Amino acid sequence: MLILGIETSCDETAAAVVEDGVRVHSNVVASQISTHRPYGGVVPELASREHLEKIEGVVDESLKLADISPGDLDGIAVTQGPGLVGSLLVGINFAKGIALAANKPIAGLNHIEGHVYSVAFEFPPPQYPAIALIVSGGHTNLFLIPEAEKYKLLGRTRDDAAGEAFDKVSKLIGLGYPGGPIIDRLSSRGDKRAIVFPLAEIKDQEHQLDFSFSGLKTAVLRYVRENQIAQVTDPENPGSQIYDLCASFQNAVVRALVRSLRRAAVEWKPKTLILAGGVACNSELRATVRQLAADLQVPVYIPSPIFTTDNAAMIAAAGYPKLLRGNYAPPEMTADVNLRLQNIDLEDTKRSKKVRYRL
Ligand code: KG4
């Protein structure tokens, strides 16, 4: 089954052709990083305009690289949400156009579910139950996946996403955008124990696995002020104070993420751990999650960077089971900026009662 995936939920215009949800024939990603860099973050109006300019070329290239025409496709999988409304609409309408012209079925996908499926290309199918930590610039979610396509949200961020925290701290000290890769690189030259940033404690017993990063950002800001650390002018060589600050901040984010992942794994005893989303590129996070998996003797799936950051191959993979069983989107399908992935009632599963599915 040949599926064209289309992803435009944020600042990457992406299209991919994937066979049977696992074999990547093409994976084209046009990044808008240079457009948004001067603003230190994604500007929604600029993002949707650039998607409009690029979508046709990106889809054409993905078909060309796969050496097929729209008539050869068995279906189209497009990101329906969550994301920026103007950006999502560009992908959805383009997908609808091809679906109509070539008479192909279409499926609307949850972007976060796409991240879960980003492990489909380099690893065997996950064993269930699985636990997935999805960390990116827009989301920080911890899911229990008792079986394929069933999700229980165990924890989420209360405020900033993990990637957003990297980006904001980077901006604060004058390091540029996106902050994650820069802080990752500079951290390797610093001492992560130089500054002890405390982890946020979630008081509410029922949401112990939630995350919160806004306090950490404020703690960094306070540290910068109290120690009169000047804005970085030479990002290639900012000096040991900045290396230590980066390493200590990064370590605090990683400790917070892995603390919840460990607690969840101890409670739910997963057979597979999944780490995905742009922040899963982070070298300390990858190493720490690998260590956790080794301690718990659970296999861990962490995709290569091309699949952890936003791409359309993961959307095509997530669309495969849905298109296979004829779960097609109606013609009036449109963007859903707040689309949620939770489809299992939390309490029902915990008490081992009859499970209710909401999606
Ligand atoms: O998944 P993604 O490409 O887009 C979203 O869906 O948000 O993730 C982008 C985010 C950005 O916040 C970026 O700073 C972060 O991932 N990121 C990293 C690293 N590489 C990218 N964060 C920490 N360490 C990295 N190496």
Ligand code: ZN
């Ligand atoms: Zn994403």
